[in-house]
Amino acid sequence: MLRDLAAHYKLREAACDPKFFGRSAEDLEREGMTMVEMLPASAPMQNGWQAFYQAAMEGEIAHDGDKVLAAHVEAAASEKTERGWEVWKLRSTSRIDALAAAVMAHTRCQLKDQDGGPPQILWLHEDPKPPKPPDDRPPG
Numbered sequence: 001m002l003r004d005l006a007a008h009y010k011l012r013e014a015a016c017d018p019k020f021f022g023r024s025a026e027d028l029e030r031e032g033m034t035m036v037e038m039l040p041a042s043a044p045m046q047n048g049w050q051a052f053y054q055a056a057m058e059g060e061i062a063h064d065g066d067k068v069l070a071a072h073v074e075a076a077a078s079e080k081t082e083r084g085w086e087v088w089k090l091r092s093t094s095r096i097d098a099l100a101a102a103v104m105a106h107t108r109c110q111l112k113d114q115d116g117g118p119p120q121i122l123w124l125h126e127d128p129k130p131p132k133p134p135d136d137r138p139p140g
Helices: 002-008 018-030 043-057 067-074 097-109
Strands: 014-016 035-037 076-081 084-089
Touching: 014 018, 014 097, 018 035, 043 084, 043 097, 067 076, 067 097
Parallel strands: 014 035
Antiparallel strands: 076 084
């Protein structure tokens, strides 16, 4: 799916948890894609959860009602600790991967865009066709 997006957009990087995407990330890096490791317990991710929470509370981020993201947000619980936010699944059978991916994307977008424009976050669905860029904006 990332390969399809990279073929249609100027993909600057993709962030991932190497524990679950490490081998695929290595393959994509060999193909020339920039992969960024985001370890769940790392300082950047801890700061990322705080920034994501703050942006959500201030109404700076929103989503389009995607059912997967909404379900993953509803399946998560969190507590503010001395080290930052601790986030976990409410039930062991629940999934919160989409929430973690949103936090990773938001965290990486906080960095200054090298081309001067605002970065875009593209939500990946199981649809094999990548989304087409809007007519009023260049790909990227």
